[in-house]
Amino acid sequence: MTLVMNRPQDAFGPLLKSWRNRRRLSQLDLALDAGMSQRHLSFLETGRSMPSRYAIRQICEALDMPAAEQDMMLMSAGFAPQSADAAWSADVRHAVEASIEHVLKGHEPFPAVSVDRIWNLQRANETAQRFFAIAGGTGQPNLLREVFAPGALRDNIRNWPEVTRALFRLLDLEVARRPHDEQGQTLLTELKDLPGVAEAIAERPSEHPAPVLSIEFLINGAELNLFSLIATVGMSMDATLDDLRIETLLPADEATREWFCALGR
The missing domain is CATH 3.30.450 (Beta-Lactamase)
Incomplete structure (x- = not known):
């Protein structure tokens, strides 16, 4: 999984804001959960400040982000992913x-x-x-x-049909956890286009x-x-x-x- 960016500060702020909105948290709520000031969090979102690796870790934990998305957050700020340790x-x-x-x-x-x-x-x-x-x-x-x-x-x-509906839902939930997982999104679309699948998942239990x-x-x-x-x-x-x-x-x-x-x- 890769993230295309011109400069780290152009990517981290929007990524942080998108995840905060995804969790439906205000800047104040997230700042309190992450143990930092709302002013500092606001500066991180707008690119006026760059985060430390520790700050990213605190934010990721507060947002309950999957490990792959945490790696993306680190890379967007110019750090090596934690999976590379x-x-x-x-x-x-x-x-x-x-x-x-x-x-x-x-x-x-x-x-x-x-x-x-x-x-x-x-x-x-x-x-x-x-x-x-x-x-x-x-x-x-x-x-x-x-x-x-x-x-x-x-x-x-x-x-x-019941098995297909249940398995499709599991994959859908997995893809929802990782909004930048292009492989998962592609597979979800591919499976839905197979004969009979759309009808199976549309059936009511x-x-x-x-x-x-x-x-x-x-x-x-x-x-x-x-x-x-x-x-x-x-x-x-x-x-x-x-x-x-x-x-x-x-x-x-x-x-x-x-x-x-x-x-x-």
């Missing part, structure tokens, strides 16, 4: 990757995958690879494209929806019901780590549990 990030990334691998393997004999913020597949446990192949997956690296696009996998999902979304598959005559848990790396200040998601699929009934246990034998 290799002194600690390499060790942390290694520990996180090892932990993700542990979770994926430990979730056998049920499917588990690691994806980024827009559902590009990073890793998958053995069961997930076998299951998606059996279910009609094509190997498309983006799981949302795989599920939304016409094909065998989509045909094998009995409640495809039932009056009494289930407490969790169950993904219902019909594969070779077997009815399989799964629901998902999605985990993230907590309080990450690194944009790459902040992108990571782990989705674990769990059986919603005993028949599904037995089917996967048999698959793993």
